[in-house]
Amino acid sequence: MTTLEVRPVALDPEEARRVRQQRLEKIGGWVLPLAIMVVSVWLWDRLCVWNDIPKYILPRxxxxxxxxxxxxxxxxxxxxxxxxxxxxxxxxxxxxxxxxxxxxxxxxxxxxxxxxxxxxxxxxxxxxxxxxxxxxxxxxxxxxxxxxxxxxxxxxxxxxxxxxxxxxxxxxxxxxxxxxxxxxxxxxxxxxxxxxxxxxxxxxxxxxxxxxxxxxxxxxxxxxxxxxxxxxxxxxxxxxxxxxxxxxxxxxxxxxxxxxxxxxxxxxxxxxxxxxxxxxxxx
Structure with a gap:
């Protein structure tokens, strides 16, 4: 009695590209906003330091x-x-x-x-x-x-x-x-x-x-x-x-x-x- 070997079905290039695109979009939907938020907060802090802005005008x-x-x-x-x-x-x-x-x-x-x-x-x-x-x-x-x-x-x-x-x-x-x-x-x-x-x-x-x-x-x-x-x-x-x-x-x-x-x-x-x-x- 022989066992059948199940081989994974390879995706065609277009389908593989679409799957990668979806995966990147899911990751980017979270990573990009967080990255922009971190950069914005850092620029806010640096702006206060570089211009010596008092905290009653713009706090760090x-x-x-x-x-x-x-x-x-x-x-x-x-x-x-x-x-x-x-x-x-x-x-x-x-x-x-x-x-x-x-x-x-x-x-x-x-x-x-x-x-x-x-x-x-x-x-x-x-x-x-x-x-x-x-x-x-x-x-x-x-x-x-x-x-x-x-x-x-x-x-x-x-x-x-x-x-x-x-x-x-x-x-x-x-x-x-x-x-x-x-x-x-x-x-x-x-x-x-x-x-x-x-x-x-x-x-x-x-x-x-x-x-x-x-x-x-x-x-x-x-x-x-x-x-x-x-x-x-x-x-x-x-x-x-x-x-x-x-x-x-x-x-x-x-x-x-x-x-x-x-x-x-x-x-x-x-x-x-x-x-x-x-x-x-x-x-």
Missing amino acids: PGVVLQTLQDDAPLLFSSLWVTLKITFLSLALAIVGGVGLAVLFAQSKWVEMSFFPFAVILQVTPIVAIFPLINIYVDNQTAKLLLCAWIVAFFPILSNTTLGLNSVDRNLRDLFRLNGASRWQELWHLRLPAAMPYFLGGLKIAGGLSLIGAVVAEFVAGTSGQASGLASRIIEAGYRLNAPRLFAALILISVTGIVIFLVLSLLSHLVLRRWHESALKQEA
């Missing part, structure tokens, strides 16, 4: 990191305040945006009646709306939450509405031929089809909710121990405390990156087994 990176460590209790407590506003506004934007998009999908008359008001709310700068909010809302947290919600609400509403209205007409006709009710069509066809659009809007709204929370704190002028990172930035600017200002900015930037990465991971996990965009990423 090491001074900023030391300030971030020394002021960690104050900065991270303020970050927690900002994060609460961010995530609460995002949750409200999800509930309101998806709920209103479902109503729009069920009735064209409702969509035509109310969608223009959502557009007006989106295109009007929040700093112009805040004086009215300041008049009608007494609670400071509610003011900040409402401002951040206005910024984060529209991407979820518009993307989810687009997804619900982009269902294949042939599939809709098939559901109706089989006697499906309007809510069965919504639950089993329209909502799954709208999921990629909703997740795309969610990634946008996640960053906008953080921006809205910070901008709301700026225009509201909050202060005290229970204030957010925007107040720390304003306070540091008044005191010419540039190291703390840079430390607060770094915290905001890192928080925004983490929010985007988490929502991108969530989108990938939800879509990876069935949607073309996620399948292409895994190919």
Whole structure:
């Protein structure tokens, strides 16, 4: 009895070149940004040294990191305040945006009646709306939450509405031929089809909710121990405390990156087994 010898199939030159290119792109997607970041920080440090720039104008990176460590209790407590506003506004934007998009999908008359008001709310700068909010809302947290919600609400509403209205007409006709009710069509066809659009809007709204929370704190002028990172930035600017200002900015930037990465991971996990965009990423 003889055993068959299995020989590996050699790739043709074009396929081998494509595989090498994909491998290099995956490595470069991480290495190049990190390398540029390291070089940028080094140039920042050298610029401060070569030009003898005082730290109240442009602090060196090491001074900023030391300030971030020394002021960690104050900065991270303020970050927690900002994060609460961010995530609460995002949750409200999800509930309101998806709920209103479902109503729009069920009735064209409702969509035509109310969608223009959502557009007006989106295109009007929040700093112009805040004086009215300041008049009608007494609670400071509610003011900040409402401002951040206005910024984060529209991407979820518009993307989810687009997804619900982009269902294949042939599939809709098939559901109706089989006697499906309007809510069965919504639950089993329209909502799954709208999921990629909703997740795309969610990634946008996640960053906008953080921006809205910070901008709301700026225009509201909050202060005290229970204030957010925007107040720390304003306070540091008044005191010419540039190291703390840079430390607060770094915290905001890192928080925004983490929010985007988490929502991108969530989108990938939800879509990876069935949607073309996620399948292409895994190919």
